[in-house]
Amino acid sequence: MFLLQSVWLHSGFKSGDYWLQIVFGIMACFAFCGAVVSVMLVKRISQRKKEMLAAEA
Secondary structure (H helix, E strand, O other), rough: OOHHHHHHHOOOOOOOOOOHHHHHHHHHHHHHHHHHHHHHHHHOOOOOHHHHHHHHO
Protein backbone atom coordinates (compact mmCIF):
# COMPACT_ATOMS: atom_id res chain seq x y z
CA MET A 1 0.00 0.00 0.00
CA PHE A 2 2.90 2.34 0.75
CA LEU A 3 4.24 1.88 -2.78
CA LEU A 4 0.85 2.76 -4.25
CA GLN A 5 0.63 5.89 -2.12
CA SER A 6 4.15 7.02 -2.96
CA VAL A 7 3.55 6.52 -6.69
CA TRP A 8 0.30 8.45 -6.35
CA LEU A 9 1.94 11.36 -4.50
CA HIS A 10 4.78 11.68 -7.01
CA SER A 11 2.56 11.35 -10.09
CA GLY A 12 1.36 14.97 -9.91
CA PHE A 13 -2.35 14.38 -9.28
CA LYS A 14 -4.25 16.82 -7.09
CA SER A 15 -5.47 15.69 -3.71
CA GLY A 16 -9.08 16.32 -4.78
CA ASP A 17 -9.01 13.77 -7.58
CA TYR A 18 -10.38 10.95 -5.46
CA TRP A 19 -12.05 9.18 -8.37
CA LEU A 20 -8.70 9.02 -10.15
CA GLN A 21 -7.14 7.51 -7.05
CA ILE A 22 -9.87 4.86 -6.98
CA VAL A 23 -9.34 4.04 -10.66
CA PHE A 24 -5.58 3.93 -10.12
CA GLY A 25 -6.03 1.53 -7.21
CA ILE A 26 -8.31 -0.73 -9.24
CA MET A 27 -5.78 -0.78 -12.08
CA ALA A 28 -3.03 -1.72 -9.62
CA CYS A 29 -5.15 -4.58 -8.27
CA PHE A 30 -5.81 -5.90 -11.77
CA ALA A 31 -2.10 -5.69 -12.60
CA PHE A 32 -1.18 -7.63 -9.45
CA CYS A 33 -3.85 -10.27 -10.08
CA GLY A 34 -2.70 -10.61 -13.69
CA ALA A 35 0.86 -11.21 -12.56
CA VAL A 36 -0.25 -13.87 -10.08
CA VAL A 37 -2.40 -15.65 -12.67
CA SER A 38 0.43 -15.54 -15.21
CA VAL A 39 2.83 -17.17 -12.76
CA MET A 40 0.27 -19.87 -11.97
CA LEU A 41 -0.29 -20.59 -15.67
CA VAL A 42 3.43 -20.79 -16.42
CA LYS A 43 3.93 -23.23 -13.54
CA ARG A 44 1.01 -25.37 -14.71
CA ILE A 45 2.25 -25.43 -18.31
CA SER A 46 5.78 -26.39 -17.26
CA GLN A 47 4.40 -29.12 -14.99
CA ARG A 48 2.29 -30.59 -17.82
CA LYS A 49 5.26 -30.42 -20.17
CA LYS A 50 7.34 -32.42 -17.68
CA GLU A 51 4.52 -34.97 -17.32
CA MET A 52 4.23 -35.40 -21.09
CA LEU A 53 8.00 -35.83 -21.45
CA ALA A 54 8.01 -38.42 -18.66
CA ALA A 55 5.10 -40.30 -20.29
CA GLU A 56 6.97 -40.49 -23.61
CA ALA A 57 10.11 -41.93 -22.03
